[in-house]
Amino acid sequence: MKVIGEESMGIGLLTFGEVDRKEIDFLPAELEEAFGLAARWGPALVVPSDAFHRSRGQYLAAALLEALSGVPPGEFLRILGIADIDLFAPGLNFVFGQALMGGRDCVISLVRLRPLFYGLPPDELLFRERTVKEAVHELGHTFSLEHCSDPACVMRFSNSLSDTDRKSRRFCPRCRSLLERGLGRLCGP
Template sequence: MSFVYLTSFGDVEKRILLACAYNIRNVFGLEVRLSSVPYPPRLGFDPVRGQYRAGAILSYLRSLDFPELVRLLALVSYDLYEEGLNFVFGEAELGGRNAVVSLFRLKHPAEETFFLRIFKEVNHELGHTFGLRHCPDPECVMSFSNSLIEVDRKSERFCRTCAVRLSSALEPYR
């Protein structure tokens, strides 16, 4: 059996991890294992920006290994950025095994909205790990989001085209 391992860095509530695990099982049809991994203090932190570089977290994830690992997803409470961008909601290795999603900018007073935003970004970044690129359909979860307005506008689901591509990419794990 193959697993998506889900870990967290920073202050991420266990109920968020459990909800994400449930979402991943439902959307991707893969089993999920929660894993506790220590994050090296301030690795990738830029004190001028007050943010962590997402690529540094992905590099750290590459150094980790788990039994029957298919994908490794880290949820972080940190604000993330990449060079040339003010911030990122998450980042993933296209066709690779690692992804990171930041909860920092997804927060909302309505818990349902907060969780839905998290699920959208988790599905989006895991979609990248299965080879999906950004989609031109603004309602598809694989559409690029540069603001919360764009996150809220899109669905947590894949459009028909992306769903077919994802199904094909998931075939070896079923």
């Protein structure tokens, strides 16, 4: 796929707090491949102080999205926030990520994507697959894609990591065509 937006806008990858960018250095190229948009690192942001909920020991994903909304428009078409802290949303024990449906911004957490979190030995390849899937999934929401019933589609909802591992990193034909339409509106003449 042709990569557009090379010189100006594209996907911005912005980290929150302590994130080892070397551990996820594969991500920009993977996102370029998935969306056909240029992807590059943006500034590192601090984790908003009101995001942490002491009673849960977790961070409110919406507070990170709120912080992303403060990034001035014009620099990126889409923004993926990346955090290495455990995120939650009201009513859920945790979330792998969250997105503004049809908006610019989304966020993912790396914490639960490492086998180590479950007491299993490190597996770089598995971590990479999971990270790509979660990032593509949340960015998919920013292109107004909803959850998909195709078990192999990247837009399938992940209730647990086994759901994430079961689905592929690819969009099913239906989601792919909806995405292309969204991208066309964004970047068309």
